[in-house]
Structure formats: structure tokens, C-alpha cells
Amino acid sequence: MMGSWTTPGKLRAKGIVGMNRRNIRYIGRYNNRRLYPLVDDKLKTKLLAHEYGITTPDLIGTVTTQFGVKHVTQLVDGLPGFVIKPAKGSGGKGILVIERVEDDVYIKPSGARLNRDDLERHVSNILSGLYSLGGAADVAMIETLITFDETFAEYTYEGVPDIRVIIFKGYPVMAMMRLSTAASDGKANLHQGAVGVGIDIATGTAIRGVQFDRPRTDHPDTGHELASLRIPDWETLLTLAAGCYEMTGLGYLGTDMVLDRQHGPMLLELNARPGLAIQMANGEGLRRRLDLIERQPDGVDVARRIAFSQKHFARKGELQQATDTAIA
Amino acid sequence: MARLPFYIIVGVLLVAGIALSVHRHVQFEVPWTPGEQRQVWEIESLITFSAQGNPVVVDMALPSHQRGFRILTENTASSGYGLSFLEDERGRRAQWSIRQASGSQQLYYSAQLLETPPGSRQQQSQPPPLPRDIVWERPFDTAASQVIERAYQRSADPFTFTRELVRDFTGNRQGENIRLLLTQFDRTPLLVRLLNEAGVQAREVSGLLLEDGRRRQSLTSWLQVFNQQGEWVLFDPRTGEQGRPENLLLWEDRGQAVLEVQGGVNSNVTFSMIQHNQPAAAAVRNQLADDTLLNFSIHSLPLEEQALFQTILLIPIGALVVVFLRVLVGIKTSGTFMPVLIALAFIQTSLATGLIGFLLVVSVGLVIRSYLSHLNLLLVARVSAVIITVIAIISIFSVLSYRFGLNAGLTITFFPMIILAWTIERMSILWEEEGPKQVIIQGGGSLLTAVLAYLAMNNPWVRHITFNFLGVQMILMACILLLGNYTGYRLLELRRFKPVTEDS
Numbered sequence: 038m039m040g041s042w043t044t045p046g047k048l049r050a051k052g053i054v055g056m057n058r059r060n061i062r063y064i065g066r067y068n069n070r071r072l073y074p075l076v077d078d079k080l081k082t083k084l085l086a087h088e089y090g091i092t093t094p095d096l097i098g099t100v101t102t103q104f105g106v107k108h109v110t111q112l113v114d115g116l117p118g119f120v121i122k123p124a125k126g127s128g129g130k131g132i133l134v135i136e137r138v139e140d141d142v143y144i145k146p147s148g149a150r151l152n153r154d155d156l157e158r159h160v161s162n163i164l165s166g167l168y169s170l171g172g173a174a175d176v177a178m179i180e181t182l183i184t185f186d187e188t189f190a191e192y193t194y195e196g197v198p199d200i201r202v203i204i205f206k207g208y209p210v211m212a213m214m215r216l217s218t219a220a221s222d223g224k225a226n227l228h229q230g231a232v233g234v235g236i237d238i239a240t241g242t243a244i245r246g247v248q249f250d251r252p253r254t255d256h257p258d259t260g261h262e263l264a265s266l267r268i269p270d271w272e273t274l275l276t277l278a279a280g281c282y283e284m285t286g287l288g289y290l291g292t293d294m295v296l297d298r299q300h301g302p303m304l305l306e307l308n309a310r311p312g313l314a315i316q317m318a319n320g321e322g323l324r325r326r327l328d329l330i331e332r333q334p335d336g337v338d339v340a341r342r343i344a345f346s347q348k349h350f351a352r353k354g355e356l357q358q359a360t361d362t363a364i365a
Numbered sequence: 366m367a368r369l370p371f372y373i374i375v376g377v378l379l380v381a382g383i384a385l386s387v388h389r390h391v392q393f394e395v396p397w398t399p400g401e402q403r404q405v406w407e408i409e410s411l412i413t414f415s416a417q418g419n420p421v422v423v424d425m426a427l428p429s430h431q432r433g434f435r436i437l438t439e440n441t442a443s444s445g446y447g448l449s450f451l452e453d454e455r456g457r458r459a460q461w462s463i464r465q466a467s468g469s470q471q472l473y474y475s476a477q478l479l480e481t482p483p484g485s486r487q488q489q490s491q492p493p494p495l496p497r498d499i500v501w502e503r504p505f506d507t508a509a510s511q512v513i514e515r516a517y518q519r520s521a522d523p524f525t526f527t528r529e530l531v532r533d534f535t536g537n538r539q540g541e542n543i544r545l546l547l548t549q550f551d552r553t554p555l556l557v558r559l560l561n562e563a564g565v566q567a568r569e570v571s572g573l574l575l576e577d578g579r580r581r582q583s584l585t586s587w588l589q590v591f592n593q594q595g596e597w598v599l600f601d602p603r604t605g606e607q608g609r610p611e612n613l614l615l616w617e618d619r620g621q622a623v624l625e626v627q628g629g630v631n632s633n634v635t636f637s638m639i640q641h642n643q644p645a646a647a648a649v650r651n652q653l654a655d656d657t658l659l660n661f662s663i664h665s666l667p668l669e670e671q672a673l674f675q676t677i678l679l680i681p682i683g684a685l686v687v688v689f690l691r692v693l694v695g696i697k698t699s700g701t702f703m704p705v706l707i708a709l710a711f712i713q714t715s716l717a718t719g720l721i722g723f724l725l726v727v728s729v730g731l732v733i734r735s736y737l738s739h740l741n742l743l744l745v746a747r748v749s750a751v752i753i754t755v756i757a758i759i760s761i762f763s764v765l766s767y768r769f770g771l772n773a774g775l776t777i778t779f780f781p782m783i784i785l786a787w788t789i790e791r792m793s794i795l796w797e798e799e800g801p802k803q804v805i806i807q808g809g810g811s812l813l814t815a816v817l818a819y820l821a822m823n824n825p826w827v828r829h830i831t832f833n834f835l836g837v838q839m840i841l842m843a844c845i846l847l848l849g850n851y852t853g854y855r856l857l858e859l860r861r862f863k864p865v866t867e868d869s
Contacts (some may be wrong), residue, residue: 057854166742
């Protein structure tokens with residue numbers, strides 16, 4: 038029993054940030070509550086991102102009234118695939134991904150088949166606030182399906198892998214890629230069983246993988262090793278992510294990015310209360326990096342912030358070391 | 366640092382809370398534990414006299430709060446008499462009056478007194494003014510001055526003077542001067558007179574020696590002697606013994622007559638007393654409500670509201686348990702304070718019945734809710750439907766348990782139904798989205814929290830403290846504020862982040 042517990046001293050030595058510290062020291066201090074609606078409402082985020090030239094998946098349409106529910110199928114008519122999500126959903130709740138449409142049958146990545154009624158019920162649930170915080174009335178957004186980069190096909194099961202970058206005062210602090218698995222039902226949520234891969238801020242290459250908080254070197258479903266994972270267009274992705282600081286004004290921010298085959302890195306959504314699992318994926322605590330950034334002056338431009346992070350937060354992946362020694 | 370005002374607030378709350386609690390403990394003898402036994406004296410005084418067919422006014426001195434005793438309740442029985450309680454420079458007095466009365470009359474006054482630990486602090490008392498001229502007739506003046514002179518030589522201050530004076534009155538040492546004086550005066554008034562003559566402020570007071578089960582007792586007179594600093598000491602005029610016996614209740618302490626009857630003759634007052642033990646909490650409840658700001662107490666409310674507050678004042682305890690478990694331990698619950706409400710229901714139902722009832726209602730509710738989700742309803746309508754379902758389940762269980770003779774099952778109605786409905790709704794969504802494992806984790810976390818909150822709130826000591834010491838609410842507030850400022854790790858995080866510390 039003692040084996041599964043550690044001591045506060047060891048965690049502190051690793052620089053692990055706990056939930057209470059995150060809430061008080063970072064979210065409480067750097068995230069003005071007035072700004073929350075900008076990230077809690079994905080529709081607002083999307084419009085704002087458009088204004089700031091940050092690419093996001095195309096918006097097909099929105100459903101705002103129960104009356105409009107009947108027109109959902111018209112909105113998505115002729116599209117090969119699409120995503121329906123609640124504007125104020127949290128934690129990936131209520132996101133419905135339709136990969137293919139065959140004769141009025143809507144097929145999820147898992148192969149589950151939905152008919153028109155199912156689709157309408159889902160939209161109706163979104164509008165009545167089932168997935169929103171506190172059950173407030175909500176809006177359903179319909180977006181284009183992201184055709185993710187082929188290079189990741191081997192690293193994911195069903196879902197779209199996304200990249201979470203923590204941005205603190207505009208500096209990229211830590212990044213991880215979330216790979217969906219059979220266990221996570223195609224969702225990229227770590228606590229549901231997705232694989233988290235820590236990404237080196239300097240190079241965009243994999244550092245370390247975890248599933249259910251335990252180290253992992255390959256993808257559980259595809260069996261592909263994780264060490265060779267390398268995110269193309271890494272600098273662009275960091276630039277987009279870091280730009281979200283100016284866009285929202287939130288000091289401690291989780292940006293969820295995806296890589297589209299045609300459009301490259303895109304902002305999927307923002308999170309004003311990003312989780313702490315990223316520390317597990319990186320095998321390192323956030324504390325030292327956050328402390329270092331807190332000592333930096335304000336008003337530095339995006340390019341210099343990224344350069345700073347790449348210089349100070351560079352890491353050589355454990356996965357590569359493992360393969361290096363295997364080759365030698 | 367910007368946190369300074371925060372710590373000041375917490376400090377002020379803590380100090381005020383502790384001070385208020387200690388004040389209530391010291392000033393009103395509210396005990397810290399509910400089991401403490403306190404001795405309560407029931408004293409009944411019977412006033413008898415013969416009325417002569419004229420208006421009658423009976424005026425009797427009443428005891429007041431004093432060192433060692435605290436008056437809990439007082440009652441009177443006096444058919445046909447008007448009664449008023451007076452409080453003036455003559456002290457607390459009761460006045461009975463009637464337009465016309467004849468024959469033998471009986472008036473009763475009874476009081477419950479709480480025996481309290483004798484504090485070190487002496488009660489303040491205004492010394493009586495010295496009478497201007499004390500006139501002694503011949504030959505008493507010479508006798509008096511000789512007695513005074515003799516005691517004066519052998520004493521140093523008012524107290525030793527009194528002791529020497531009384532000693533001269535007792536036993537074989539009674540000299541002829543004193544024997545002469547005693548032919549003219551009663552002993553105690555004579556002593557007061559002599560003391561006053563010598564410039565010592567003193568008066569005669571009346572006290573009742575409490576002995577369990579005694580009847581037809583009368584008051585005894587005592588000498589209250591003041592020194593220049595206004596401190597006073599009691600002397601037994603019969604023996605010269607200094608100090609107040611533990612079991613002496615001062616009935617009249619202003620040097621006034623104990624009983625005055627106008628319109629009656631042969632008046633007399635006798636006392637009977639009985640002692641019994643009473644749980645301290647009950648004794649506190651019987652205290653007369655003195656409405657001062659510092660005595661701001663729930664006990665001044667009508668009994669029904671008191672019972673309500675007994676529960677309301679427990680809620681902060683439940684909240685503290687929730688804050689503790691979430692911030693320091695890291696337990697997940699479904700709905701932040703839902704466990705507190707469930708715990709409140711457990712208090713009504715008892716733990717085992719409550720747990721079984723809760724699990725029954727929620728599991729049956731989940732089954733029905735899973736059918737409702739197929740009906741494609743709007744959220745508000747669906748939750749409303751769940752509420753009605755919960756009511757139906759509760760009704761059925763109540764009726765069934767009653768039929769089977771399980772009266773405990775009837776208490777299931779104490780569960781907050783709307784909260785149950787929302788719990789079912791949340792659990793159901795959780796089940797659909799994250800699977801049964803999360804339902805077990807969050808549901809189990811909520812139940813564990815509810816059980817712990819219940820155990821804390823149902824603890825007799827906690828109930829006693831929260832109900833009797835409102836200052837405790839401030840202390841709880843300060844604790845919760847402090848917990849809200851805690852940036853350290855949660856207990857369960859030591860497990861969660863364990864893998865990170867393992868390698869390299």
C-alpha cells in the first residue's frame with residue numbers, strides 16, 4: 038500500500054504543481070474572471086480568434102433555438118463529415134463527431150450509426166444546457182471535421198489527436214499531445230484512457246508517454262512506438278498558441294491545438310482551467326518553469342517569448358534516449 | 366504583502382470567536398461538554414401571615430445572581446394577588462398586593478439555582494454610607510466606647526477589628542460592658558452599630574444555608590464588613606468566623622428588611638430546599654434570557670425556532686468537512702454541498718436507514734432515468750420528471766415499509782427530493798459519458814463525504830458546542846478561510862503524481 042504513495046517533499050523537489058496551488062496561485066491570480074466567457078463560450082473564442090488571425094476550424098452554422106433543431110440536417114446536408122459541439126461545454130462533454138454520412142445515416146468514428154432523430158436529440162440536449170456549466174441554456178455549433186495530418190494516423194485510434202500547450206503570461210510552458218485510444222472511446226481525455234505524450238517545447242518531439250498515469254512507450258491500439266513522434270510546423274503552432282494570451286488576456290491558459298492536413302496548426306479551443314496531467318506526460322513539474330516566467334518582464338512580443346521558452350525549456354526525450362541506447 | 370488584510374480578517378474572526386465562546390463559558394457558566402452535571406437547587410419560600418380585611422402589600426427581598434449561584438428560573442404562586450418584581454436601590458424585590466384579604470394567607474416564591482464553580486472574582490457591592498450621628502444613651506455610650514477601644518487596640522484594619530469585636534461577644538470572654546449593651550440591643554444590629562461607631566462600613570445581610578432536603582428553614586443574619594478599598598468580607602456574628610460558607614446563599618444583601626407586610630400580622634417566611642443533579646446543557650437552557658449584546662444567544666428564541674437553529678448551526682460543520690475533504694484530501698463529490706444535505710437527512714433518518722434509503726432511491730431512480738433519456742425530453746422537463754419519479758419511489762417505499770412494519774422506512778421522506786433528483790440526473794449523465802466507474806468514484810465520494818459530515822454533525826459534543834457557542838461559527842469561518850488559502854498538495858495527489866517521482 039505504501040508503494041503507491043509519495044511524499045510532499047518528493048513532489049516539491051520535482052516542481053509538481055498541485056490542484057490547490059494551480060487554483061489559487063495561477064488561475065486565481067492571473068485569470069480575471071471577467072475574461073472567462075471568452076474561453077468558456079467556444080463561439081466567442083472562435084469569433085475572437087478570427088479577429089486576431091488565429092486559424093480555427095470553419096464554422097458551418099449554429100443552432101440557437103429549439104425551433105432550429107429541425108433544420109440541423111439541412112445545415113449539414115452534403116458535408117462528408119462534421120462536428121457538433123456545445124458552445125459552453127466543458128471537458129469535451131457533448132462533442133459529437135460524425136465522420137461519414139451514408140444515406141441519412143450518420144456514422145461516428147467508432148462506427149456507431151446515428152439517425153436524424155439521434156442527431157436532433159443531441160442538438161436539443163445541447164440547447165437545454167445539459168453539457169454546459171451549471172445547466173445554462175446553450176448554443177450548438179457545427180464545425181467542419183478536421184482531417185488530421187496523415188503523419189499521426191499511426192499514433193491515434195479513431196479520434197483526432199490534439200496538442201495541449203500551457204501558455205503562461207504568453208510564454209509556452211509545457212506541451213503534450215493527447216492520442217485517443219480504444220479505452221478512451223476516441224476521446225482525447227487523459228483520465229478516460231487517452232495516451233498523453235510530453236512534447237519538447239524546443240523541437241516539438243516526443244519526450245515521454247503516459248496512459249492512466251503510467252509510463253508508456255507505444256500506442257496501446259496501433260502498437261506504434263511513440264519516440265518518433267514529431268510535430269510538423271511546431272514554430273507556427275507555438276506562435277498561434279502564444280498569441281492566445283494577447284487575444285484573451287488570460288495569464289494562465291490551456292490551448293488545445295490540432296493539425297489539419299490542409300490548414301496546418303489550428304486552435305480548437307481554450308481552457309482557463311487547464312488540468313495538471315500535462316506534468317505526468319512530461320515527467321516534470323510546472324513549478325520551475327512558471328517561476329522563471331514570473332520573473333520575466335511584461336510586454337515582450339510573441340517571437341521573443343517563444344525563443345525564450347525554446348531556449349530555457351528544451352529537453353531531450355527519454356524515449357529517444359531509450360532508442361539511442363537500443364541502437365548502440 | 367497583499368495577503369495582510371486576509372490574515373487580519375482571519376485573526377479578528379479567530380480572536381472574536383474564541384473571546385465570545387470563553388465569555389459565554391465564564392460569564393454564563395455554559396460548560397464545554399454536554400455530559401457535565403451541574404447541581405441545581407430548588408428553593409421554595411413560603412410567606413404566611415394573617416390578613417385583617419384591609420388592603421395588603423407584601424414586599425420580600427429576592428436573591429440575585431451571585432458568586433457560586435446563578436438563578437435559572439423563578440416562579441410564584443399567590444392566588445388573587447397582583448405581583449410585580451422591582452429592582453431599585455433596595456435590590457431585587459417581589460411585591461404582592463391585594464385590595465382586600467382576611468384570615469391566614471400563604472404566598473409562595475420558588476427559584477431554581479444553578480450551583481456554579483466559585484470564581485476568584487469578588488462580586489462588586491456598594492458599601493453602605495456611614496450613619497451621621499449614632500446616639501448612645503447613658504450608660505451605653507461608655508460601654509460602647511470601651512468595647513470599641515479594646516478591640517481597636519488589638520486590631521490593624523476593619524477586618525481584624527471586626528474579628529476581635531465579635532470574639533469579645535462570644536463565650537467566656539463576654540465582658541460586662543457587652544452584657545450591658547445586649548440588654549438594650551440585639552446582637553447583630555449592635556455589632557453593626559459598634560462597627561459604624563468605629564468608622565467601619567458594615568451592614569447586616571440575610572443568607573440561607575443550603576442543605577439538601579431541609580424544610581422550614583429561616584434566614585440567618587451575617588455581617589458584611591467593608592474595608593477602605595470597598596472590598597468586603599462576611600463574618601458570622603455568632604462565632605466571629607471570617608469568610609462566606611460555600612453553601613450560603615445571600616438572600617438579601619442591601620441591609621434591608623427581608624419581608625415587609627402591610628395590612629397583615631404574624632408574618633413569617635420559611636424556606637425549604639432540595640438539591641438535584643441536572644445535565645449542564647439542560648441547566649443552560651433554563652437560564653433566564655438577559656438580553657444583552659454579548660449574551661446574543663439562540664436560547665432567547667422560542668423553543669420551536671431553537672430546534673430549527675440547532676440544525677442550521679450544524680451546517681457550517683458539514684461545510685467544513687466538505688472543504689476539508691475536497692481541499693486537503695481531494696475527494697470528488699457530485700455537487701459541492703449535496704453531501705451536506707444528505708448528511709442532514711441522515712440525522713433525521715439514522716445512518717443505516719438513511720444509507721439504504723439513499724441507495725435504493727438513487728438506484729431505482731437511475732433505472733427510470735435511463736428510460737427517460739430515450740424519450741428525448743428537454744432538460745428541465747426531464748429533471749422535473751425525475752423529481753416526480755423520486756417522490757413516487759419515496760411514497761412507495763414508505764407505504765411498503767409501513768406495511769411490513771418497518772417504521773424506520775418512513776423517515777425516508779426526510780431526504781431532500783429535488784437534490785436527489787439532481788443527483789440522479791448528474792449520475793445518469795456521468796454514467797453515459799464516463800462510464801459506471803466514474804459514477805462509483807463520484808457517488809462513493811459523495812456518500813463518504815456525507816457519512817463523515819453526518820458523523821461530525823451528529824456528534825453530541827459538536828452539537829452542544831455549535832448550539833451553545835455562537836462564537837464557534839466565527840472560528841469555523843476562519844478555518845474555512847484558511848483552508849481556502851491552502852496551496853499545498855492534496856492527499857490523493859501524493860498518489861496521483863507518484864509515477865512522476867519514480868523515474869530518473
